[in-house]
Amino acid sequence: MPAPITQDLLTIPRKLPEGGPINLVGLTRAQLRDTLVAAGTPEKQAKMRVGQVWQWIYEKGVRSFDEMTNLAKPYRALLSERFVIELPEVVTRQVSSDGTRKYLVRIAGGHEVETVYIPEEGRGTLCISSQVGCTLTCSFCHTGTQKLVRNLTAGEIIGQVMLARDDLGEWPEPGRNPKDESRLLSNIVLMGMGEPLYNFEAVRDAMKIAMDPEGISLSRRRITLSTSGVVPEIARTAEEIGCLLAVSFHATTDDVRDRLVPINRKWNIADLLDALRAYPKLSNSERITFEYVMLRDVNDSDDDARRLIKLIEGIPAKINLIPFNPWPGAPYERSSNNRIRAFADIIYKAGYASPIRTPRGEDIMAACGQLKSATERARKSRAQIAAEAGM
Ligand code: SAH
Numbered sequence: 001m002p003a004p005i006t007q008d009l010l011t012i013p014r015k016l017p018e019g020g021p022i023n024l025v026g027l028t029r030a031q032l033r034d035t036l037v038a039a040g041t042p043e044k045q046a047k048m049r050v051g052q053v054w055q056w057i058y059e060k061g062v063r064s065f066d067e068m069t070n071l072a073k074p075y076r077a078l079l080s081e082r083f084v085i086e087l088p089e090v091v092t093r094q095v096s097s098d099g100t101r102k103y104l105v106r107i108a109g110g111h112e113v114e115t116v117y118i119p120e121e122g123r124g125t126l127c128i129s130s131q132v133g134c135t136l137t138c139s140f141c142h143t144g145t146q147k148l149v150r151n152l153t154a155g156e157i158i159g160q161v162m163l164a165r166d167d168l169g170e171w172p173e174p175g176r177n178p179k180d181e182s183r184l185l186s187n188i189v190l191m192g193m194g195e196p197l198y199n200f201e202a203v204r205d206a207m208k209i210a211m212d213p214e215g216i217s218l219s220r221r222r223i224t225l226s227t228s229g230v231v232p233e234i235a236r237t238a239e240e241i242g243c244l245l246a247v248s249f250h251a252t253t254d255d256v257r258d259r260l261v262p263i264n265r266k267w268n269i270a271d272l273l274d275a276l277r278a279y280p281k282l283s284n285s286e287r288i289t290f291e292y293v294m295l296r297d298v299n300d301s302d303d304d305a306r307r308l309i310k311l312i313e314g315i316p317a318k319i320n321l322i323p324f325n326p327w328p329g330a331p332y333e334r335s336s337n338n339r340i341r342a343f344a345d346i347i348y349k350a351g352y353a354s355p356i357r358t359p360r361g362e363d364i365m366a367a368c369g370q371l372k373s374a375t376e377r378a379r380k381s382r383a384q385i386a387a388e389a390g391m
């Protein structure tokens with residue numbers, strides 16, 4: 001007889017309604033092991049069973065235990081009784097004229113987040129969300145106007161990668177090498193809704209699953225985490241995830257950054273730069289991406305460009321200029337193309353790569369900073385925005 005499922009398992013993300021079977025998607029290898037053992041898997045077999053189940057779920061994309069043909073039938077039946085392999089539900093899928101796909105994804109509790117797939121020459125990038133809404137209130141960001149509703153679980157984060165692979169038809173067929181560099185989904189960016197470093201553990205666990213060589217198997221250099229500047233978590237990101245880092249820099253004086261990225265009032269530019277200086281060594285990665293949103297007459301002068309170069313001196317960096325993407329009621333305008341080019345030129349001449357990010361999927365509101373689930377009505381009040389900005 002299998003041992004009864006213990007109370008401890010209640011902390012593991014599982015299927016609603018309460019008391020239903022446990023969802024295996026998003027468990028770390030260690031959690032999966034404990035879960036299988038608690039359901040009656042003999043300790044001695046646990047490692048092997050974890051390996052088998054893991055490969056079925058993450059390498060082959062299987063969703064039913066019946067298909068796990070290297071497991072004995074009674075064991076498959078036991079697993080089906082106790083567990084499910086479930087992804088968040090895709091509510092709508094929109095395809096832009098440029099091929100960008102935006103998924104509105106429903107997670108437990110009826111909340112919704114957005115996931116965006118961006119096909120490019122030679123690669124395909126999936127932009128995933130880590131929170132429903134955001135606690136922060138960056139004044140140029142649409143997500144920032146929406147209250148934080150909750151953190152996503154690791155299963156909901158890796159689930160976005162899996163549902164995109166479903167939609168792209170990209171689970172390996174027998175004989176096809178999953179490490180093939182011509183994959184449709186070859187890169188992940190944590191640049192959707194939410195601040196990933198305020199949901200550290202779930203983001204870490206999900207990215208570990210994405211990198212696991214016996215599963216989705218993406219290289220850590222193909223994963224980029226973008227933070228607004230949660231300084232105390234930056235070293236941990238290097239040590240525990242080891243992915244590439246992007247930082248939403250956006251301003252060259254504390255005055256302006258305080259207004260654009262209010263977390264700057266807690267950890268200012270100097271604090272942030274200290275943490276960034278240490279990152280490449282800690283994570284053994286090459287360059288940090290500095291994201292810089294181009295806002296007309298706010299942060300886009302030649303002086304800003306020169307100050308930026310001075311500030312980042314000594315940090316291996318690439319500067320990604322993002323033309324501001326408007327949203328209804330936004331208090332900013334996009335800098336002119338000439339201004340963006342002049343800014344890029346100054347940076348380029350100082351020896352930094354300075355690509356200008358082409359807005360993608362604008363016609364379906366899928367571009368950077370435009371995400372905000374249409375059905376999530378929880379708005380921040382003016383008072384709350386002011387209070388949070390004061391921090
Ligand atoms: N919370 C994280 C990741 C999500 S935002 C962060 O702030 O870094 C991903 C990127 O889009 C960030 O660089 C963010 O500053 C930028 N962004 C937000 N709103 C934008 C907008 N309206 N136009 C262009 N970029 C925007």
Ligand code: SF4
Nearest residue numbers: 134138141144194228
């Ligand atoms: Fe949150 Fe990032 Fe938007 Fe700022 S830019 S409000 S941190 S999602």
